Amino acid sequence: MKIEDIESAKKIYEETEIPRELHGMVSNLIENDRKKRNGKHGKSSKHAEKKPDTENVISIEKTRRRKHYMLKRTAAAAAAITVLFTAGLNVNEAFAETAASLPVIGELAKVLTVRSYHGGEGDYNIDMEIPAIESAGSGAITDTEFTDKINKEIEKISDEYMAQAKAQFEDYKEAFFATGGTEEEWNDRKMDIIIDYDIKYQNNPVLSLELKTAKGWVAADEERHYYNLDLSTDRELKLEDVLGEDWREICNSETDRQIKEQIAADNSLSYFGYGDNELTAEKFTTVDEDTDFYINAEGKVVLVFPEYSIAPGYMGVREFVVGDMRTVAE
Amino acid sequence: MTNEKYELTVACITKNQDSIYRLAYSYTKDRDKAFDIVQNTVLRALENYERVKDSASLRSWLFRIAVNEANRYVVKNQREIPTESSDMPEETYIEKAYERGDESAVYEAVTRLPEDMKTVVILRYFEEMELKEISEATGAPLSTVKSRLYAAHRRIERMLKEVKV
Numbered sequence: 001m002k003i004e005d006i007e008s009a010k011k012i013y014e015e016t017e018i019p020r021e022l023h024g025m026v027s028n029l030i031e032n033d034r035k036k037r038n039g040k041h042g043k044s045s046k047h048a049e050k051k052p053d054t055e056n057v058i059s060i061e062k063t064r065r066r067k068h069y070m071l072k073r074t075a076a077a078a079a080a081i082t083v084l085f086t087a088g089l090n091v092n093e094a095f096a097e098t099a100a101s102l103p104v105i106g107e108l109a110k111v112l113t114v115r116s117y118h119g120g121e122g123d124y125n126i127d128m129e130i131p132a133i134e135s136a137g138s139g140a141i142t143d144t145e146f147t148d149k150i151n152k153e154i155e156k157i158s159d160e161y162m163a164q165a166k167a168q169f170e171d172y173k174e175a176f177f178a179t180g181g182t183e184e185e186w187n188d189r190k191m192d193i194i195i196d197y198d199i200k201y202q203n204n205p206v207l208s209l210e211l212k213t214a215k216g217w218v219a220a221d222e223e224r225h226y227y228n229l230d231l232s233t234d235r236e237l238k239l240e241d242v243l244g245e246d247w248r249e250i251c252n253s254e255t256d257r258q259i260k261e262q263i264a265a266d267n268s269l270s271y272f273g274y275g276d277n278e279l280t281a282e283k284f285t286t287v288d289e290d291t292d293f294y295i296n297a298e299g300k301v302v303l304v305f306p307e308y309s310i311a312p313g314y315m316g317v318r319e320f321v322v323g324d325m326r327t328v329a330e
Numbered sequence: 331m332t333n334e335k336y337e338l339t340v341a342c343i344t345k346n347q348d349s350i351y352r353l354a355y356s357y358t359k360d361r362d363k364a365f366d367i368v369q370n371t372v373l374r375a376l377e378n379y380e381r382v383k384d385s386a387s388l389r390s391w392l393f394r395i396a397v398n399e400a401n402r403y404v405v406k407n408q409r410e411i412p413t414e415s416s417d418m419p420e421e422t423y424i425e426k427a428y429e430r431g432d433e434s435a436v437y438e439a440v441t442r443l444p445e446d447m448k449t450v451v452i453l454r455y456f457e458e459m460e461l462k463e464i465s466e467a468t469g470a471p472l473s474t475v476k477s478r479l480y481a482a483h484r485r486i487e488r489m490l491k492e493v494k495v
Contacts, residue, residue: 204483
C-alpha cells in the first residue's frame with residue numbers, strides 16, 4: 001500500500017456526504033440536554049435560548065473564511081519546509097526526526113544514517129555511517145521504545161569500536177617507537193576505521209540490518225552485527241522464527257553440505273576439521289541461538305560465521321544460504 | 331458558574347460530529363442508521379461526561395462511545411447484513427473497484443475489512459489518531475491495536491492483489 005493509495009482512500013472517506021440535518025440534530029441534542037440540566041438546577045439559561053443575530057453570523061462567517069485562508073498558507077509553508085528538511089536528512093538528528101515524521105504509509109519503519117563522517121582525524125582514516133531505525137511517522141506501527149533500544153545498542157557498539165580501535169592503534173604506535181622504530185619507518189601510518197551498515201532485507205514487517213565494523217592497520221579485521229526485526233510485533237527474530245522448529249537441523253546439514261561442496265570444488269579453501277584439517281582442528285558441529293544470520297534480498301536465511309570461528313582467518317567471514325525465510329507473521 | 335468539563339464535552343462533540351458520522355456511515359452504509367449512531371453517541375456522551383477523568387482523552391473517549399454504538403448496531407444487524415467474506419459477492423466488488431478507478435480500490439478494501447480492523451484503519455489513517463488514542467478509543471491494548479493495524483495492511487494488500495489479477 002502506497003501513501004497515495006491511503007491518501008486517496010482518505011479523500012473518499014472525507015467526501016462522505018455529511019447530511020445537512022446532522023449539525024442541526026446534534027446542536028438540538030446539546031441544547032435540549034443543556035435545558036434539562038439547567039432546569040434541574042432551577043436556573044434558566046437565557047444564553048442558550050438566545051438566537052444569534054445576523055451581525056454575529058456574518059462575523060462568524062468572516063472569521064471562518066479567514067481561518068481557512070490561514071490554514072492554506074500554513075500548509076504551503078509546511079510543504080516548503082518539508083523539502084528543506086528532507087535535503088538535510090543525514091545532517092543531524094533533529095532533521096532526521098522531522099523527516100521521519102512525514103507520513104509514510106505501508107512502511108513500518110525506515111533506516112536512516114544518523115551520524116556520518118568521512119575523513120582523516122589524526123592517525124586515523126575514518127569512514128563512518130551509523131544507522132538508526134526510525135519509526136515511519138504517521139504510518140508507523142512500530143514502537144519507538146523498541147527501535148530506541150536497538151538504536152542505542154548500535155550507537156554503543158559503534159562508539160566502543162571506535163574507542164577500542166583508537167586505543168589499540170595508540171598502543172601499537174607507542175610500542176613501535178618504544179622498540180626503536182623511527183618516524184621515517186613509521187611513515188605516517190594511519191589506521192582505517194570503518195563503520196558501515198547495509199539493509200539486507202526490508203519487506204514488511206521484516207527488517208534485516210547489518211552493522212559492519214572494520215579496522216585496517218598491520219592486520220585487518222572485521223566484525224558484523226545483525227538485527228533481524230519483526231516490526232509488527234517489535235521483537236528480534238531468532239533462527240527458529242525464520243526457519244521453523246527444525247532450524248538446527250536445517251542449518252547444520254546445509255552448512256556441512258556446503259562446506260564439503262566448497263572444498264571439493266576449490267582446494268584453496270579450507271575449513272577447520274574438514275579435508276586436510278580433519279585431524280588438526282575442531283570441526284564445525286552445530287549452530288545455536290547466538291549464531292548470526294540475516295535475510296538476503298531474495299528472502300533467504302543466510303548464516304554468518306565470524307572470522308576464525310569455523311575457518312582459518314584468511315577465509316574471512318563465511319556465509320551460507322540455508323533456506324527460505326518462513327513467513328513471519330500473518 | 332459554567333461547568334468547564336461539560337463545555338469541553340460539548341465543544342468536542344461539535345468539533346467531531348462529522349467524523350463520528352463518517353465512522354458510523356462506514357459501518358452502516360446507511361444514512362439514517364448512521365444518524366442513529368451519532369444521536370446515541372451524543373446522548374451517551376452528554377450523560378456520562380463526568381466520568382472522563384482527563385480532558386485530554388475526551389476525544390478518544392467520544393470515539394470509544396461511537397465505536398461501541400457502531401458495534402452494537404453491527405451485532406444487532408448481523409442476521410440481516412452479510413458481513414462474512416464468504417457471503418460477499420466477490421465479483422461485484424472487483425467490478426466496482428474497477429468502475430470507480432484504482433484510487434478507490436483501497437477505500438473499497440478498507441470498507442470490506444472486519445469491523446475491528448476497519449475501525450483501527452479509519453481512526454489511524456482517516457482520523458489521524460495516535461496509536462495510544464486508538465487504544466483508548468477501542469478499549470483494546472496497544473499491542474492489539476498494532477497487530478490489528480498490521481493485519482489490516484496485509485488484508486488490504488491481499489484484496490488489492492485479488493482485484494489486480
